[in-house]
Amino acid sequence: MNEDNRSHAVRISLAHGNGGRLMREIIEEIFAFHFGQEDLDTTADAARLPLDAGVAEWMITTDGFTVEPLEFPGGDVGSLAVHGTVNDLAVSGAVPRFLSLNVFIEEGLDIEVLQRIVASMARACTDCGVRVLAGDTKVVRRGQGGGVYLATTGIGQRPAGVDLGLHRVRPGDRIIVSGPVGDHGAAVMLAREQFGLFGSLRSDAQSVLPITEILLGFAGLRFMRDPTRGGVATVAHEIARTTRATVRLLETDLPVRPEVRSVCEILGYDPYYLACEGRVVAIVDAAVAAEARGALRAGGFTEASIAGAIEAGPARVILQTSLGGERLLPELEDDPLPRIC
């Protein structure tokens, strides 16, 4: 190997994906470097999955990430992938432990950008207490990708006795939202459009583990979900469809930041359909709703609110407006915001 040829590339070329020297170098110098060699065997076909004996249940989830732009206020595709996967485990009541990682890189990508994304992903892994056990990279031709697409599979452990799901939801239950909705969708749209107006608006992308840990302390917790693609309205539809009940959301109590509301008015979006990447929608027994909200607020989630309820009635989603009226929130149809996550 000629040492002088190493690391001089500034952009990803097709040869970075061919299985040979350049591919080995980006894997060693970027992925293994940031994740720590001991966590990522770059030569094995398969890695040992170090599962603790005696764990009640292991949970698995997987997600793809195609956000554009790759870096946005509050995060990037790398941290988003880790948080998104961690969050899917967290809302299932599990403690995230392990990840696998696939990277689809477009020819021509600035290698510095890849370095930043992988470094950000590694920091997010450390913050969330997860380890990458297996990885793979592919390089596709210019014009056949979007810079970087990521796919992550997450494995976590769930303690005995956790029973969450829509099968536990009953009319009368309350809906708790852990914070303002739509920040991620609005921040990514603005970053994409390169508006200069809304300097304070950042994605809410983060781990929801601190939220789910608080909520799991309540026996009256029925169900949790992170409202990503399609936003809180789409989660509400899923609840209504599955429980065959009416979901009532209260406009007055469903927090939306003024900047998000303004962006939506300008661009013609409804904030209830915009993705969040660091919020939780939870359904709880009405008897513990106020206490659960209080616990979240005391835990730093100061805008947590009781934003709705489950009602006996047809499967539909009603928004009770701040003026006291009602309107049906339809299921999301042809209003795509591609590559929001």
Place this chain on the structure above:
Amino acid sequence: MNEDNRSHAVRISLAHGNGGRLMREIIEEIFAFHFGQEDLDTTADAARLPLDAGVAEWMITTDGFTVEPLEFPGGDVGSLAVHGTVNDLAVSGAVPRFLSLNVFIEEGLDIEVLQRIVASMARACTDCGVRVLAGDTKVVRRGQGGGVYLATTGIGQRPAGVDLGLHRVRPGDRIIVSGPVGDHGAAVMLAREQFGLFGSLRSDAQSVLPITEILLGFAGLRFMRDPTRGGVATVAHEIARTTRATVRLLETDLPVRPEVRSVCEILGYDPYYLACEGRVVAIVDAAVAAEARGALRAGGFTEASIAGAIEAGPARVILQTSLGGERLLPELEDDPLPRIC
């Protein structure tokens, strides 16, 4: 939901990725349909990973698949993804059990093509005895993808006492190749170029489990690898680099189909660098090499051969030619065949 609007789309649109009704429909009507509803909970954030107690070791692997064209003689991106992931587990000595699946779909894809790919994937899963436990789909704009990219993570169980790896390799060991090399790379190149000449050439893409099961019966088995991207020459380089020994390959005993050799001569490729997707390179104790080759041949792998050896010496790969000469096989550099797998 208006039943009349269902299933009329013939091409994937951005709305198929927005988290709303159309996305739910392709997930239910294509993915859940082919994989079987009970294997794929399309609503949960995370699924239970049903691990048997008492298994010695669980193994994990992950891989991305970007092959072009999506369908080629002998397979398609769907079956390739399943076989590729199963094969990574198989060569580690594990029995594949579970998969997670990410699908990146390009806007405009013919939905019939997606149906065929998913059906093919489901058949491959059944054939290999693996179940899909978690999945995710993303849709990207036209010109930001390659039809379908897949990422799969596989989990398998490895019996107690299996110890495979390059740490076990010693000078004098023999290299067994389970069949002709380069078929997959050559078949995909031809399918891409739309040559009409080589009608009989098919990809070797298939599960290598029947091969690894035979080889695992030999205590003298040291190491197995499936020679995908970069081909058998790249596996030889990895062996040489890691063991700090010389790998000698014997041209006379390394099977290459005449059609593959012809394609390589015409297009200017070396078959030893072309991907296989259904072969195994194994290193065995010299004392059992002939017997292991015999077992493979008796098992239906009639072209299995002892195609080389490990020698004390500098880390390099030597090809001993059919004329008795020697040439060094270099590490793969700038000869990319993008999207071969």
